[in-house]
Amino acid sequence: MNQGELASQGAADIVPMGSVFRVLIVDDTQANRALLRAYLARLGFETLMAEDGEQALDVYFCEKPDLVLMDLMMPRMDGFEAIARMLEFTEKRWVPIVIVSAMDAEYDVVRGLEAGADDYLTKPLSFQLFAAKMRNLRRALELQQSREEARQREAAIADAVVDGILTFDTDFRVVGANRAATAIFSMPGVSLIGQDVRHLLCEVTGQTRWEDSFRAYLAGKDPSFIGSLCELMGWRLDGRSFPAELCVTELPVMERRLFIAVARDISERRRVGRQLAENAARLQQYHDEAEAEAELAKEIMERHVRRDALEQSGVLHCVIPTQRFSGDIVLAARSQNGLLYAMLADATGHGLAAAMSGLTIVTDFYHAVETEKPLADMVVALNNALADLLPIGRFVSAAVVVID
Numbered sequence: 001m002n003q004g005e006l007a008s009q010g011a012a013d014i015v016p017m018g019s020v021f022r023v024l025i026v027d028d029t030q031a032n033r034a035l036l037r038a039y040l041a042r043l044g045f046e047t048l049m050a051e052d053g054e055q056a057l058d059v060y061f062c063e064k065p066d067l068v069l070m071d072l073m074m075p076r077m078d079g080f081e082a083i084a085r086m087l088e089f090t091e092k093r094w095v096p097i098v099i100v101s102a103m104d105a106e107y108d109v110v111r112g113l114e115a116g117a118d119d120y121l122t123k124p125l126s127f128q129l130f131a132a133k134m135r136n137l138r139r140a141l142e143l144q145q146s147r148e149e150a151r152q153r154e155a156a157i158a159d160a161v162v163d164g165i166l167t168f169d170t171d172f173r174v175v176g177a178n179r180a181a182t183a184i185f186s187m188p189g190v191s192l193i194g195q196d197v198r199h200l201l202c203e204v205t206g207q208t209r210w211e212d213s214f215r216a217y218l219a220g221k222d223p224s225f226i227g228s229l230c231e232l233m234g235w236r237l238d239g240r241s242f243p244a245e246l247c248v249t250e251l252p253v254m255e256r257r258l259f260i261a262v263a264r265d266i267s268e269r270r271r272v273g274r275q276l277a278e279n280a281a282r283l284q285q286y287h288d289e290a291e292a293e294a295e296l297a298k299e300i301m302e303r304h305v306r307r308d309a310l311e312q313s314g315v316l317h318c319v320i321p322t323q324r325f326s327g328d329i330v331l332a333a334r335s336q337n338g339l340l341y342a343m344l345a346d347a348t349g350h351g352l353a354a355a356m357s358g359l360t361i362v363t364d365f366y367h368a369v370e371t372e373k374p375l376a377d378m379v380v381a382l383n384n385a386l387a388d389l390l391p392i393g394r395f396v397s398a399a400v401v402v403i404d
Contacts, residue, residue, distance in 0.1 A: 021066040021141055022046045026056040026082065027100070028074040032123070036069055036100070039127060043134050053077025057085055065095065066141055072101040072112065080115050087116045094144055096137050100125070164263040168197045169256065170218060172211075184244075184265050186236040197261060201246055203232050210246065218257075226250060234263060242267050297355035301329070304362045309333035309369075315342055327354030327396075331362065333369045338404070341369045345398035353394075360385045361396055375402045 023045045025036045037047045048063055050056035052074045060068065068086070072079035083097055096118040101108070104122040112120050119133060164181030168174050177192040185192065185200055203209055210230050216222035226249055234244035243266050251258040310317065313332035327347035334340055343365055347357035361382050368378040379400060386396055 019142060019145060020044065020046055021138065022048060022063070023067045023069060024048045024050060024056065024059055024063070024065040025069050026050045026053070026074070026079065027069075027071040028052055029071075032071070032100075035125070039125070039130055040134070043131060043138075045134070053079060053082030053085075056082050060086055061089065067137060068095060068097045069100050070097055070117070072099060072103055072108070080111070083112075083115045083117060093148065094140075096140065098133070098137070164265075166192070166197055166200070166261040166263065167251070168259055168261060170259075172197045174200075175258065181263065184236075184242075184263060185234065186238060186240075191237070199235065201232055201234055201244060201261070201263060210248075214248065214259075231266070234265065243270050293352045294350070297352045300352075300355050301358065301362075304359055305329070305331065306333065306366065309366075313340060313342070315340070327358060329358050329362065329398075331365050333366065335369050335372045337372060339369075339372055340403040341365065341400075342403075343398055343400045345396055347396045348394050357386075357390055357394055357396055360389050361398065375400065378402075 023040050025033050025040075025047055027033045027036070028051050033049055033051075037049075040047050045067075048059050048065055050059050054077045056068075056070070057077075059065070070079045070083060079099060079101070083099075086095070086097065097116065098119045098121060099112040099117045100121045100123065101112070102123040109120045109122075119137075121130065121133065161178060162180055164184040165176075165178040166174050166181055167176035174192050174195045174197055177189050179189075181192060182189050187195075198211055201210075210225075210232065213222050213225040217225040227247065229245055229247050231243065231245055233241045235241055245264040245266050247262045249260050249262075251260055310330070310332045313334055315332040317330050317332065327349060329343070329345040329347070331345070332340070332342040343361070345358065345361060347354040349357065364378075364382050364385055367373075368381065373381070382398070382400075390396075
């Protein structure tokens with residue numbers, strides 16, 4: 001079909017295209033290149049041109065086309081050698097190669113496909129057949145493009161995660177790692193690929209309990225392994241270890257079974273935990289010392305307060321016991337002539353400090369009772385004693401009565 005016949009094709013033969021893919025046309029005949037270019041333009045493709053195999057390689061490696069239409073019989077370098085050279089250039093993406101040649105013998109077709117071509121078209125071309133082939137290849141390229149975009153989105157999400165993510169297979173070999181994993185293990189991403197994940201994450205005792213659980217899961221015996229957390233030791237490139245937390249889940253991939261290990265460096269959490277435990281121990285020690293001090297304060301005060309005098313004074317009283325001595329003092333006693341002395345006092349502070357502050361007025365109170373000291377003199381004596389004993393900020397407040 002020539003370009004005039006192509007122009008006469010109806011719109012029904014043309015399928016609108018979405019994404020624009022670039023096609024490298026390799027043919028030593030200018031008329032053939034022009035015809036293929038016209039065909040591809042009608043189908044929504046962009047085109048690149050090469051006149052022989054050597055020129056095709058230059059364009060292929062420089063421009064990175066999405067599809068190649070390759071003639072076989074060309075000067076300097078034929079299509080077979082050009083295809084072999086292109087396939088030596090390993091790429092993550094698939095670039096389909098379609099042979100377009102006048103060599104239509106079965107031997108030639110088989111030889112072209114065995115050389116690495118994905119399809120074979122013979123000249124003269126049928127536009128209908130050519131368009132159908134291109135539509136199929138376009139769908140395959142769109143699928144590849146969508147999968148690559150999805151992979152890039154997933155990689156971007158994985159790199160945004162603060163936890164290390166290792167993808168590994170059933171042989172424990174790492175096939176992928178996010179940015180956080182390279183930082184956690186202090187190892188470049190290229191170096192992580194191919195590592196045995198068991199050498200990166202192992203039990204503290206040297207045992208491999210998580211490995212056993214993983215193998216049991218593969219055998220269908222331990223489904224609870226997936227999604228469960230375990231703590232173990234991680235190893236960095238320089239040989240340093242760190243406490244780690246591991247959670248493994250399986251990827252829903254059809255080609256082969258792949259698993260994701262989410263590893264978290266819990267060194268900081270362990271440090272904070274130890275610090276909290278130390279703080280708790282210090283608080284408990286302080287509490288125990290305070291309790292012991294309170295018991296000592298109560299015992300000291302009990303030895304100085306004359307309970308028998310308080311009971312025989314005829315004063316109704318109630319002292320509610322507290323867990324810790326808080327400085328409250330109730331005293332009552334009668335003198336030899338029947339005068340009733342009573343005091344309700346409160347020393348600042350708690351525990352031993354309050355007991356020490358109150359001891360002076362207890363002793364001076366009983367001395368005042370024995371000598372039947374007048375109330376005014378008693379208060380002056382108590383105040384002077386406290387002023388001599390207590391530092392600034394410490395005091396005892398008291399209500400004192402003397403009844404005849």
